Amino acid sequence: MQPSPPTSEHALLERACNLAGQTLGELAVQAGISVPMDLRRDKGWVGQLLEWHLGASAGSKPVPDFDNLGIELKTIPIGYNGKPLETTFVCVAPLIGLHGLSWEKSHIRHKLARVLWVPVEGERDIPLPDRHVGSPLLWSPSEEEEQQLRRDWEELMDMIVLGQVEQITARHGEVLQLRPKAANSRALTEAYGANGQPIKTLPRGFYLKTHFTAALLERYFIL
Template sequence: MNNSADIKIANDGWQYENSLKSPLVLDPPKDMEQLLQRLNAIVGRSVNELAVLAGVYMPEQSRQSRGYSGQIIELFLGADASNQSLPDFVDLGIELKTIPVSSDFTARETTFISAASINPERYIPFERTSLYSKVRHMLFVILFAPKGLPPAERRILGYFFFQPDKDQLAIMEQDYNEFNELIFSGRAHEINGTMGNILQMRPKALDSLTYTPVRDTEGNTAWTTPRGYYFRQAFTTSLLQSLSASQGLQPDDLAHLKELQHILMPSEPS
């Protein structure tokens, strides 16, 4: 590892910290009915509309707006977990995630779930992890965000709730245990995005100069980038496909998304 003074050390269990400074402050939803009311109030709105209503600055560049859409959605829904290792809606036990989709209604990226401990003192069973508490009941907000669309023009298409079934939880637990087997054998640095069936463990840090300590195969301290648990892109796309089937989404509906892309990006091919 480079010994440059620019290198930052992350504590195990780090959290990505970023928040909007808005005069709009909503209490957490008291029940599902209130959460649904808030969801229905933002469906169809663009990120820029929400920014104006919230009185916050809307970044113009995609690089500056990383995570912005998710934060502003959290603001309008009243998510209250902040950076704690708890579901976003603590009292309801529901984790909030945003899925950016292309005009073919497929997920554009992997979905971050939680930070991963890669230097644990002891093994923690899957059912006792923050990862498990987050995946048990999830709210996905679907964001229309085809490649090239300015962040301000991204638009909320809808939402759905997801609770994994017994088989899906078993696969997630298997993925979790396989990652931990590598961690406890001093091979955390070998974990990469090709591993895992539903879950991935991938680098997750403010920048590429952030490192965290791990044990190597000899029990000595080594250094690697912090990691996080993610849903694989193919898995979130499969959830969207299941939603399409259950809601009776027809080819004409996808054509409307193509048309919306053409309206929002007239100089770009649809």
């Protein structure tokens, strides 16, 4: 039976600390969850496994994973050098209905207000069941980090409003990037074109760049 949702930050952090040092295979057995061959088709599997153990209650609802605590869970695959191996997905970006939207009221700011980061071994030559879970970190953006995120968000949202969504590349943004997020190229959504007309384009997601998450982990774990 899945653990009930934690009732405090301390209880959540304690649970996460208890997972540190265990392998994904061990945790899967405890949860009665089968381990996929690899993560190519099951990208969210590691996160779902840890959500189960930690008692996350949000499911697929657009709220933080631990809604009663306002805390989002983010697993982060780590290489042998202790650095993140890939960017971190935060949330889907809004492409229409943007009038009056501000950073303060944005979904992404809400998602990043309080994050439980759980590093997990991610090198491809380590079989998935043998990968270890690392020590967790409960984080809120510093004033400087929030300013970086806000600047990037405002720049990217300005481009979307001006009908330049198709011109945005992963190079835009200092710590935040916007890139297509869709299971296939037929999953199109509405956006603004250059003249303000509606166009069809791939959904976009906000991702944290690896140097941002690497600096965050370094600062807290002094790797």
